[in-house]
Amino acid sequence: MSVTFRRPTRQRAAVEALLVSIGDFMSAQDLHARLRAQGQSVGLATVYRTLQSMAADGDVDMMRTSDGEAVYRRCSNGHHHHLVCRNCGRTVEVEGPAVESWTNKISAENGFSDVHHTLEIFGLCSACTP
Amino acid sequence: MSVTFRRPTRQRAAVEALLVSIGDFMSAQDLHARLRAQGQSVGLATVYRTLQSMAADGDVDMMRTSDGEAVYRRCSNGHHHHLVCRNCGRTVEVEGPAVESWTNKISAENGFSDVHHTLEIFGLCSACTP
C-alpha cells in the first residue's frame, strides 16, 4: 500500500471539493469546465494529473464509460462495482464477495497471479424503465 | 436477435480473415496496419465501421484495454469474460455462470432491467510470473 505524499494545494482541494459536492461520476473535461464556471482557475492538465493521483491513492474511483471516456467519482473505500443506468446515469455501488472469490479461483486455475478486475453493469434503472 | 444484412465485400472479408488468422485481440489501428502490410487496400474508417458492425452482430468480441483503446477478437459465440496477461497479452476466455446469476440478482434487487455487463480480469500469466 504505497501512500505517496501529496502537497495540499488550492487546485487539489478544489477538485476534491467539487467531487464531494457532485457525488456522482464526472469526466475530467466536465470537472474542468465546472471549476472554470465557478471562477476557479485550474488547468486542464492539472485536473487530469490530480484525478490520476487521487485514483492511484484510492481516493476516487475511476471507470470507463462504454465509449471509452474515463469518469471519476469520490468513492467509499474498498473494492466494489457499479450498476449504471444507461439512460439517466444514476449509479449504485455494489459489492460482490462471490465475484471476488470467483475471479481469484479462476485466476489461480489458469496460473495467473497478481490480478485485479473490472466489472460494470449497465441497464435501465426503475425510474427509466418504460 | 437482430441479424442485419451485410453486403459481402472484399474489405469485410479481409478484416474477417485477418481476425481469424490472428486469433487474438487487436486494435482497429493495428488491424488496419497489418492489412496494409499485406498489400490489401482497406481504409481505416472502413476497418472501424466493419469492426463495429461485426461487434454489433456478435461476430467479434470487443473489449477495452486499461488505457481505453478498443480491441477486437474473433470469438466463440456466447457470453464470456477474459483473463488477460498484462505483460504478454495472452488471453484466456472464461465463463462464469455464477457471475451471470449474481449480476442478474443484483440488478433485480436494485430495480434495474435490460442489463448487460463487462468483466475483465488482468494479471500475470504463469509464463510471465517472476
Add this chain to the structure above:
DNA sequence: CTATCTTCTGACAATGATTCTTATTGGGAC
C-alpha cells in the same frame, strides 16, 4: 523570516484514437 529545494501548475502544443464528409465504387435485383 529567508533562502533554497522540489513539487505542482498552467498554457499550449502534440498525440492518437475515433468519427465525419464527400465523392466514388460496386453488389445485387431486375
Add this chain to the structure above:
DNA sequence: GTCCCAATAAGAATCATTGTCAGAAGATAG
C-alpha cells in the same frame, strides 16, 4: 446491362488525453 443504394476511400475534423517547460508555491533548513 442498368439502376439504386449501401459500402468505401481519403483525408480532414474532433476530442480526450498526455507532453513540455518555464514559472509559481509548499516544505524545510538555517
